[in-house]
Amino acid sequence: MNPVIGITPSINEDSHTYFVNIDNMNAIVQSGGTPIILPLIASTNNINQIADMIDGLYLTGGNDIDPTLFNEEPHPKLGRINPARDEYEIALTKKMIEQNKPVLGVCRGSQILNIALGGTMYQDIYSQKEGELLQHQQNAPADHSSHYIHVAENSLLSRLVGKDKIKVNSRHHQANDKLGSALTVSGTASDGVIEAIEGDSETFVLGLQWHPENLINKGDESSKNIYAGFIQACKSK
Structure with a gap:
């Protein structure tokens, strides 16, 4: 039986709808998982039940994140946030771990992972991170790999x-800064921006700043291997 993968959706507040880019669904299905879109209801009972039900958690990209969650106030370049989504994803991430x-x-999901474990992030790398x-x-198109890590x-x-060097796509203005507990950096861009973080235990815990879901559909081998490894880890749970 395929492992069940819970996928966190984005929220369109104007139309009161959840949505997930189909590339995320396809990446999980192609890799041997059964995806389900999760309801963003942050009650303790709901979080516990969802965590018990799913074999793995897939945190997708989306809006910016509320900086008060890591003890900062909003930067002028902070984009739109959705506090309900932030609260739900952080609580569920903690429970899964x-x-x-x-x-x-992926992308926002990597930052949620870090914040859930006590880390911080740049609200806007272009105005907050030193150097060019x-x-x-x-x-460029979403499935174009634009820089190396x-x-x-x-x-x-x-x-x-x-490999010790891979080429990735890039669609973000935020990024992880100080890492939370039990996390290490496993990938960086040439300008020092953190591109990948992971847990230091045997459990599969991985955050990627790029969007491998767009690249796997183009046949990118690194993306295929990442999703395959994730699904394989979920099968053992």
């Missing part, structure tokens, strides 16, 4: 992709 269940976060930066909001030796990411 407590249960030693796999977590994969790469173009992290690429002017360096992969840390002996990391989970390294074992998955089998």
Whole structure:
């Protein structure tokens, strides 16, 4: 039986709807998982029931994140936030990690993972991070790999992709800064922006600043291997 993967959706507050980019669904299905879109209801009973029901958690991209969650006030370049989504995802991420269940976060999902474990982030890398930066909001199709990242030796990411350097796409103005507990950096861009973080236990916990869901549909081997590793880890739970 395929493992059940809970996928966190974005929220359109104007139309009162949840939505998930179909590339996220396809990436899970293609890799051997059964995706379900989760309801963003942050009650304790709901969180516990969802965590018990799913085999793995997939945190997708989306809106900016409320900076008060990591003891900062809003920067002028902070985009639109959705507090209900933030609250739900952080609570569910904590519960999944407590249960030693796999977590994969992409873009915003990587930052949620870090904040859930006590980390901080840049609200806007272009105005808050020192030095000249790469173009992290690429002017190219979503499935175009626009810059390289360096992969840390002996990391989970390294074992998955089998390389010390991979090419990724890039659509973000925020990024992780100080890491939360039990997390390490496993990938960085040439300008020092953190591109991948992971847990230091045997449980699959991985956050990626890019969007592998767009690349897997184009046949990108590194993306295929990342999702395959995630689904394989979920099968053992």
